[in-house]
Amino acid sequence: MSDPEIEALRAVLAARPRPPGVAERRERLDALGNAPIDAAIRLEPARIGQMEAEWATAPGADPSRAVLYIHGGGYISGSLLSHRGLATEAGRAAGARVLTLAYRRAPENPFPAAVEDVVDAYRVMLDQGLAPGRIAIAGDSAGGGLTMALLIAARDRGLPLPACGWCISPWVDLGCSSASMETKAASDPIIQKPYLLEVAAAYLGEADPRNPLASPLYGDLRGLPPLLIQVGAAETLLDDSIMLAGVAGAADVRVTLEIWPEMIHAWPLFHRQLTAGRKAIAQAGAFIRAALA
Secondary structure (H helix, E strand, O other): OOOHHHHHHHHHHHHOOOOOOHHHHHHHHHHHHOOOOOOOOEEEEEEEOOEEEEEEEOOOOEEEEEEEEEOOOOOOOOOHHHHHHHHHHHHHHHOEEEEEEOOOOOOOOOOOHHHHHHHHHHHHHHHOOOOHHHEEEEEEOHHHHHHHHHHHHHHHOOOOOOOEEEEEOOOOOOOOOOOHHHHOOOOOOOOOHHHHHHHHHHHHOOOOOOOOOOOHHHOOOOOOOOEEEEEEOOOOOHHHHHHHHHHHHHOOOOEEEEEEOOOOOOHHHHOOOOHHHHHHHHHHHHHHHHHHO
């Protein structure tokens, strides 16, 4: 039986199609993701270099534990506002503080600006005295790709690695070569291959789409910390997650892949509307708690 909650969300998304302009796309994602958060969660503005950032602390959060949450949005949209609800609920579930950041977006700032920004944010967390074994990296969609890019870059630059990574519907092949781009096109109400190719071009500029920091699917993943990958069965990026899990597992990375029936792209973003979104966040919180213990 079809999940009535996901069907209702599909109707909402159909009524608010993606506009063509970058500014309008940014406004749309902010509107879709923005909603009041629990008044008990303390928000503190921060700056990392030229980036705006935000710390969120839920009641009972262990101050020695932290999650760096990297928002999605195809590298061109998404913000502190659009993902505040998801990030704060992730922190509550993990029993940790959460740092989110407004990394530089394309087309104004193409690759590798976003990668450098998330690595800088991780360095700041270490410089502030957080133990790497008490830090988790997390992100959805493009933020899932940046989660993997940060882990690869941190290893290659000699930084101590965090305890774990959590990827929601990660976009890890900017060449969009997987079969599910076609086989899931009819069931995915958010992400289609032409859109992905458009924003990939805006983000990459002259860079090679197989650069491991742009498309971590093609990277050497040896030595990375445990990963949790969550993906919906109804999304065009399904195969990105399946292939990423395979590449990570073959590199001796401990990886957990969860494929959620009927779920669409980045469904935990809509946790207010979806029981499955709340459950996915809870399961990820348990994974992070175990890794940070």
